Structure formats: structure tokens, C-alpha cells
Amino acid sequence: MQLSYSVPTPLEYFASLVQSDAEFPLLEAAVSLAQDEYPDLDVQQVLGEMDQLLARLKRRVPADAVPLLKLRAVNQFFFRDLSFRANVNNYYDPDNSYLNVVLRTRCAIPISAAVLWLELAQGMGLSARGVGFPGHFMVKVNLPKGQVVIDPLDGQSLSREQLAERLEPYRRQSGLVDEFEVPLGLYLQASPPREIVARMLRNLKEIHRAQEDWGRMVAVQDRLLILLPQAWSEFRDRGLAHAELGHSAQAVQDLETYLANVEEGLDIDAISHRVAELRRAPSA
Numbered sequence: 001m002q003l004s005y006s007v008p009t010p011l012e013y014f015a016s017l018v019q020s021d022a023e024f025p026l027l028e029a030a031v032s033l034a035q036d037e038y039p040d041l042d043v044q045q046v047l048g049e050m051d052q053l054l055a056r057l058k059r060r061v062p063a064d065a066v067p068l069l070k071l072r073a074v075n076q077f078f079f080r081d082l083s084f085r086a087n088v089n090n091y092y093d094p095d096n097s098y099l100n101v102v103l104r105t106r107c108a109i110p111i112s113a114a115v116l117w118l119e120l121a122q123g124m125g126l127s128a129r130g131v132g133f134p135g136h137f138m139v140k141v142n143l144p145k146g147q148v149v150i151d152p153l154d155g156q157s158l159s160r161e162q163l164a165e166r167l168e169p170y171r172r173q174s175g176l177v178d179e180f181e182v183p184l185g186l187y188l189q190a191s192p193p194r195e196i197v198a199r200m201l202r203n204l205k206e207i208h209r210a211q212e213d214w215g216r217m218v219a220v221q222d223r224l225l226i227l228l229p230q231a232w233s234e235f236r237d238r239g240l241a242h243a244e245l246g247h248s249a250q251a252v253q254d255l256e257t258y259l260a261n262v263e264e265g266l267d268i269d270a271i272s273h274r275v276a277e278l279r280r281a282p283s284a
Contacts, residue, residue, distance in 0.1 A: 010035040013043075015226045018194065026193040027099075030115045030200060034098035036219045046100050050116070053082070054123040061124065067143050070124045075155040078120060082106060084113055086153045094216075097204050111137035111200055114152035129190035132199060133163075134170040140188065149188060160184060198227055205237070214244040232261045236271060248278045 017029045031046045061073045087107035095101040096109045121128035131138040140149045149158050201224045208217035221238035239254030255275050
């Protein structure tokens with residue numbers, strides 16, 4: 001009897017990685033996002049590169065070192081020796097979100113740097129987590145004497161005053177001031193791996209939307225909806241991108257899914273009108 005094996009598509013592979021929160025491989029899932037742009041990417045090779053970096057780091061630090069010494073070693077290795085930094089010349093380049101490229105160029109945005117930094121920090125036994133801080137992803141480490149919040153682009157430890165200062169523009173823009181003010185601690189809660197990958201995808205989505213690159217935006221939306229199958233606004237946005245591409249049937253399907261599941265939305269009338277237009281249009 002002949003056995004036939006089919007190689008999973010990149011989307012099928014991604015779906016297999018993110019199906020369970022109990023065993024969610026953050027680094028592997030984050031690396032796999034680049035397969036849309038780099039179809040020949042060997043994800044396991046990238047994971048192997050990170051394993052090699054962690055092995056180099058471990059050789060520098062005694063296994064029984066106290067957490068603070070381990071943290072200093074991670075920061076020295078990541079920011080000084082490996083020279084990871086912000087891509088200040090092209091901050092909105094999609095490559096800043098693709099970890100295979102970030103490992104090569106050492107240029108990143110906060111969240112991509114954070115995923116790599118967390119892999120090293122956790123590999124060293126540190127209690128480190130990502131923090132979905134508004135506008136700038138952070139990392140935090142629990143030490144015996146308290147919690148340290150760190151900027152993943154330069155390793156700087158941030159005081160509560162500095163964090164509050166960074167938060168102020170977001171609070172004012174969102175109207176979260178005075179009696180509506182939210183305690184700082186709520187912004188410093190750990191982000192689950194699923195939320196981290198979703199934020200990476202939404203960064204890419206906004207880049208492609210700004211560039212009106214609808215094909216790439218749909219590819220990102222496909223992943224977002226595998227990751228968050230009840231994120232109804234993502235159905236809306238994918239439907240609108242399909243409409244821009246002239247894919248009327250797919251657009252109608254996504255937009256009707258949005259309308260069927262969102263009872264109170266400011267855009268319901270506009271989306272209903274768009275669906276009616278698309279139904280009259282020939283499908284590509």
C-alpha cells in the first residue's frame with residue numbers, strides 16, 4: 001500500500017501552531033509569519049539560529065547565577081554584542097516584522113525585538129513576559145526585589161514615572177483622563193502569546209493598508225482570522241480589501257459575516273450599503 005504525504009500550506013502550518021493556548025510556540029508562530037513574503041523560508045533553520053545564540057549566551061553565565069546577573073547578561077548580549085536596535089531609517093518596512101530578516105539585519109520594531117529577547121531571557125530561566133503597552137511593546141521581568149519593565153529596543157529599564165509619561169499621549173487621545181483614567185498597572189499586564197502574534201499581524205495589516213497593498217493585506221487577514229476566528233472586525237476589513245481587489249463574492253461573504261455578528265456598530269449602515277453595491281458588481 002502506498003502512503004501519500006502532502007506538505008501543509010503555510011496557512012495550514014500556522015493553524016497547527018496556534019490551535020492551542022496551552023502549548024503555543026510563540027517564536028515559531030512569529031517566525032512563520034514571514035512565509036507569506038518569503039515562501040522558501042525554512043522556519044526550523046531560524047529556530048536553530050536562536051538555539052545557537054542561546055547556547056552562546058549560556059556559556060557566559062553560571063547556571064546558578066542570580067536573576068539580576070542573568071538579566072544583565074541577556075541585555076549585554078542582545079543590545080551590545082549582537083547590536084539589536086530600532087530600524088530608525090525605515091520604521092514601517094514590513095521586514096521589521098519578519099524575524100528571519102531581523103536576525104540578519106539586527107534592525108527591528110519593539111515587538112519583533114521583544115519576541116527574540118524573550119526567547120533568550122526565558123531560555124536563561126528568567127520570568128520574562130511581553131507587555132502590550134500602547135504604542136510601544138515592552139517586556140517585563142520579575143526579580144526577587146520586584147518587577148522591571150524594559151524597552152526591547154535598547155534595554156533601558158523604565159520607571160513608573162517614565163511609563164506614565166509615555167502613556168500620557170495615548171490617554172489623552174483615547175479620552176482616558178480624569179474620572180476615566182485607567183491605573184498604569186492595567187497597561188503592564190502580561191500579553192499572552194496569541195495576543196503578541198495578533199499585534200504583529202495587525203502591524204503588518206496597517207502597513208499594507210497604508211500602502212493600499214490589498215493582496216498582502218488579505219494574506220495577513222487570513223492569518224488573523226485563523227488566530228482570532230471571532231474577531232468580527234477583521235472579517236469586515238478583509239472583506240473591504242477583497243472588494244478593492246475586485247473579489248466581489250469573497251467580499252460579500254466576509255462583510256455579511258461581520259453584519260451577522262455585530263449588532264451595534266457605527267458602520268453597519270455603510271457596510272450594508274457596500275454589500276448591496278458588491279452584489280450588483282461582477283465578481284472577479
